[in-house]
Structure formats: C-alpha cells, structure tokens
Amino acid sequence: MAEVIVAFDVATDSEAFRLADALPDLRWAKIGPTLFLRHGPAVIEEFRKRGIKIFLDLKWHDIPNTVTGAVRAARELGVDLASVHALGGAEMLAAAAAAGGPVRLAAVSVLTSHTSASYGEAVGRADADVTAEVARLVRLAAANAIDAFVTSPLEVEAMRAIVAPETWLVVPGIRLGGGDPGDQKRVADPRTAVRAGATHLVVGRPVIGADRPDVVYNQICEEIA
Ligand code: C5P
Secondary structure (H helix, E strand, O other): OEEEEEEEEOOOOHHHHHHHOOOOOOOOEEOOOOHHHHHHHHHHHHHHHHOOEEEEEEEOOOHHHHHHHHHHHHHOOOOOOOEHHHHHOOHHHHHHHHHHOOOOEEEEEOOOOHHHHHHHHHOOOOOOHHHHHHHHHHHHOOOOOEEEOOOOOOOHHHHHOOOOOOOEEEEOOOOOOOOOOOOOOOOOOOHHHHHHOOOEEEEHHHHHOOOHHHHHHHHHHHHOO
C-alpha cells in the first residue's frame, strides 16, 4: 500500500512537533532545508524517537565527493530516505548510492514547480518535453544504482512502465480535489497518483496548512487505501 509522507515545511521545531502531536497516525516526515538549517540533527532525532521515518529532502546536487560526505552524514543520523538531483550526473548518483547503505536515495527528476517552458528555459531548450526528460533522468539514475525517484503525478504512470516493480516512486504535487496548487504546476489528487503507480505521496500544504491536519491526513490515507 502507498504511504503518505508529510512535508514538515514549517519554520521551527516547536511548530513541527506540535504538528506531529496532531497527527497520531503519522509514519513519515519529510524534513527540508528550513527546518534542518534551523534545528539540524536534533529535529531528526526527535522524530525518530517517536518512531517516525525520515525523508531528508535536501536535494543534493554537487560533486561526487561532497555528495558522498552528505550521504554518509545522513546515514549517521538514521535517515531512511534522502534526495539527490538526477542532473548531478552518473558519477554523482553512483557515489551517492554507494554511500547510502540503509539510506535509500531518491533521485529528483524535474521539479514539480516546472512547466515545460520554465524547464526549457533553465536547460536552454525551447521545447522541453518534461515527460521525456523525466524518463531520461530516471533511466540515468536507475543505471547508477538509484532505486527511488521523485516525479510529479503527471509522469508517474510513464515511469512505472520503465522502472523495476519494487522501485519507489515518490510523488509530490498532491492536491485534494480543487485544492490550491500554490507554486506547484504538475499536480493530481492522491487516488489518481497512486493508481498511476506512486508508492509514496509527499504532501505539505494541504495537510500542514489545514485547520485540522489529522482530518486531511486521514482523508488522504482513506482515499488511497
Ligand atoms: O506543500 P506541497 O504539498 O506543495 O509540498 C511539496 C513538498 O515536496 C515540498 O516540501 C517540496 O520541497 C517537495 N518537492 C516537490 N517537488 C519535487 C521534489 C520535492 O514539491 N520535485
């Protein structure tokens, strides 16, 4: 069954733990740069004490040696999943995977905030076909020992067809019907994403911005059960 990863995109650890207290069924927390830069390893330690799995989403994109060091440090912290950018290239991806051990590495393909126009602008191509680009990056990462990928809900079905059955497809850009997409451009509802082949849904604002985060979290879990 697919799992829900809540993105703890909040400003402080007290806010994060208050939110975690309000989510008794929480299994996964995604820790991003804001919380990690403010509170560092302590915030991960506290989540782990609560039995919650950690996705450390710092999206490393650096030279292989530097990324190896980051992955080793994540391993020491007991992180379960960490992200790297597929655009870091073959050598960096292989180095990250080799350093991971129990830390699974997820390769970010094309950010869910990109349209084909904005991605094309970034990579210097007028007509970037985002799905083809995601497939290209997924193949590159898979060839370099990466077995989890971050894609938007719009590419997940096509990626499921080209990766091994046990591969994790970690999918942000999740919105409940009619939900405000914010800066996300490639979005879908939880059930659509899971039917297309997502194994993990990353959900931030729809849960953390809700008056009753527990109600929205449970609704998502029910939708994908
Ligand atoms: O608030 P929202 O549900 O849009 O949050 C999505 C989360 O997933 C954010 O923490 C964002 O950093 C992360 N993410 C993403 N797109 C990617 C990789 C990660 O939105 N390609």
